[in-house]
Amino acid sequence: MIHTPPTEHPEEIKDALHHIEEAEQAEPLTDQERERRHSLEELRSLGIEPYPYSFDRTRYSDEAIALFEESNPDAHPTASIAGRIMAIRRMGKAMFAHVQDEAGKIQIYFKSNELGERYDLLRLLDIGDIIGAKGFIFRTRTGEITLHVESFEILAKAIRPLPVVKEETDPVTGETIRHDAFSDKELRYRQRYVDLVVNADIRKTFRTRSKIISTIRRFFDERGYLEVETPILQPIYGGAYARPFITHHNALDFDLFLRIADELYLKRLIVGGLAEGVYEIAKDFRNEGMDKNHSPEFTMAEIYIAYKDYEWMMSFVEELFVAVAKAVTPPPMERSGIGGGWGVVNFTPPFRRLTMYDSILEYTGRDISRMNEDELWITAKELGVGIEKGSGAGKIIDEIFSAKVEHHLIEPTFITDYPLSMSPLAKMHRTKPGLVERFELYVNGHEIANAFSELNDPLDQRARFEEQARLRSKGDEEAMVLDEDFLRALEYGMPPMAGLGFGIDRLTMVLTGEESIRDVVLFPAMRPERMR
């Protein structure tokens, strides 16, 4: 009964084959897909459900291996494992396979004289199928700890072939050498589920990302700050310089914007006294170009803490980032680059602190602290920094900084005290005219955090918005929009406070060594795919 040659099918299989033929007319199947559908129907015809409901797994692969290593040499502890078949080696009356689960891989071993008729089912198994297996653990002649299968169950039949990645372990270095990688970026992004199955390193990256977020959340929670949720759909957007996405609410017949920042809503909550520290970790959306540092939707963490200023916030950020780095990287919290471009980033405190003027002095030799707009213009030209006509002093300083300083800031470095005109939500510097109390943290040449002593003078804030409106009327599409309700909130009185925002994606890039934001986003934005 078991040994049905593939060419002679019982009636019910023939019926099933009709379905396959119909499917084929809509969308031609490859030989491998056809083969797998045949196996699927054959399992059903043998009374075996290829998609059962559950399985009683007792060990992850690494636990099963540890169990054997820890027990006495003659013992053969039992375990039942479940996972995806990643390799099959058929040896006639015996068969080896590797099964991958969350923790890793374990080899399993089938013997025909022990499994009897069940052994014949193995011919219907393919790479990619998900199975559960129960047995005892032993070590093979060649030394691999292996589950000797006493019973097994098919938990999900895969009817599409998985890209096969062959791996070997270098006998000298012990490193894994990969032979047929699944490396096409487009396929990896579009079919992330396949990428995750096949590429262990990307699984690690996303687990690290998750660890980063949970560490941040715990850090905030432990200090008594309150996690909140604010609107994603907003009638007025604000809190950053960016172009928004626009959407439409049918019932209200009204256009709404997807938020570009959480800032103005979080501040309203501080006004209300919901808590003296509030934070949100969530997606923001910016309708701008995409490249390896920009994604149209990205994850932002923002926190606002009453009665604190930016000096306090700097120490807070340092403590936070050290905690995060510690949680995801082995001591001494360093990592070296993958594929060039990445230096070694050392998160050992204290981080360097440098004013923006001093950083420009250090890397260009020019002291711009007392220059007027004309002098700045000449300096920028002398330094070979291209400046657009009509740029104000703040913009010129920013350009010089971006061109001449930023890429030097590999080790975590706080840059402090920014020109007023670039920071319409930050408080004036208490001693330095024309500057605001603001800092950004740079790591590996990229800005990863931004903070200020928050502006709480409602009249000053109104004036700053009006200046933004002036820029907007001159054609600056990214200038901020005046938010009358936010001003009303400030007029009720907002305590002095420090605010911080930082991008989770870029932080993850720094801590995992990924060089593109798409490699730290599970489902990066892509043009729609034409299904075949």
Added chain:
RNA sequence: GAUCCCGUAGCUCAGUGGUAGAGCAUCUGACUUUUAAUCAGAGGGUCGAUGGUUCGAGCCCAUCCGGGAUCACCA
């Protein structure tokens, strides 16, 4: 948005104008401790799409689609 590169079998890739290839995967056969299993054989292609040049196009040209990189823009 601009420029450059790429698109060939399920995956990774060769193929510079003359009958579409390799490795892995798949199928058939052998094999009861293998491990990039091995050995013997077989099947598998709208060469991203459309149009053009040519006796003849995977290859040359144009347009389009998709991706990547660089730049521009950009918290």
